[in-house]
Amino acid sequence: MAEAPQAAAIELRGLRKRFQEGDTERTVLESVDLVIPPGQFVVLLGQSGSGKSTLLHLLGGIDSPSSGSVCIGGVDLTALDERRRTLFRRDRIGFIFQFFNLIPTLSVLENVTLPSELAGLPRPALETAALHLLGQVGLADRASTMPDRLSGGQQQRVAIARALLHQPLLILADEPTGNLDEHTGEQVLRLLVALTRQQGRTLIMATHNAAIAEQADRVLRVQEGHLLEAGPAAAPLTA
Numbered sequence: 001m002a003e004a005p006q007a008a009a010i011e012l013r014g015l016r017k018r019f020q021e022g023d024t025e026r027t028v029l030e031s032v033d034l035v036i037p038p039g040q041f042v043v044l045l046g047q048s049g050s051g052k053s054t055l056l057h058l059l060g061g062i063d064s065p066s067s068g069s070v071c072i073g074g075v076d077l078t079a080l081d082e083r084r085r086t087l088f089r090r091d092r093i094g095f096i097f098q099f100f101n102l103i104p105t106l107s108v109l110e111n112v113t114l115p116s117e118l119a120g121l122p123r124p125a126l127e128t129a130a131l132h133l134l135g136q137v138g139l140a141d142r143a144s145t146m147p148d149r150l151s152g153g154q155q156q157r158v159a160i161a162r163a164l165l166h167q168p169l170l171i172l173a174d175e176p177t178g179n180l181d182e183h184t185g186e187q188v189l190r191l192l193v194a195l196t197r198q199q200g201r202t203l204i205m206a207t208h209n210a211a212i213a214e215q216a217d218r219v220l221r222v223q224e225g226h227l228l229e230a231g232p233a234a235a236p237l238t239a
Helices: 052-059 082-092 108-118 123-136 152-164 182-199 210-215
Strands: 010-021 024-036 041-045 067-072 093-096 170-174 202-207 218-223 226-229
Touching: 010 052, 024 052, 024 218, 024 226, 041 052, 041 182, 041 210, 052 067, 052 170, 052 202, 082 093, 093 152, 108 123, 108 152, 123 152, 152 182, 182 202, 182 210
Parallel strands: 041 202, 041 218, 093 170, 170 202
Antiparallel strands: 010 024, 010 067, 218 226
16 A cells, blocks of 8 residues: 655645734735645745745744645644644744854753753753764764853854754754854855754755755745745746
């Protein structure tokens, strides 16, 4: 008997997001349909204010669409109440931000394990897994170090380990190299892509840096509220 097809990591249907600014309604995303299978690395290109971060927030359940649906691993986030959406985000999604968002009063190891520990996972097992991940990102000897003793690139490596520790279904990265110099950014990017591919995770990265797109499986451009396939003949997506 043939195996049932694996559920798409991401499925967006008729997605719209509008904001009210005074007497004016501004459309950020309009009628977006998109399917991304598990394990792909997708880059979202676009200028500042184009809607890249808004789309990541919708994918991560941080924000809700004006209309349409957001399904992650077969779960419709738009059908969940705020509490269940928060729990889904905590358990199934990993975030990597431009400014690292490490807690300065916690050690490297504590920063990596805290989100998963809050989810109720046993600390001894978490510490073992976290130390393994820190070894993979080249920071095995800095587990007890405080974040302010690390370089920007090292802090972002800690953030990568933190995002991957609970084995999320989806990794969302918002300009993860935007606060790093070019050389360090390239190193961090290679590491992030290698680890997510190794674990078979779906990675969606928002950036304005077109050079990053060279490593992606798929490149989408956010433009005037629509998602376009990036390339010489860019056109709105059809699912």
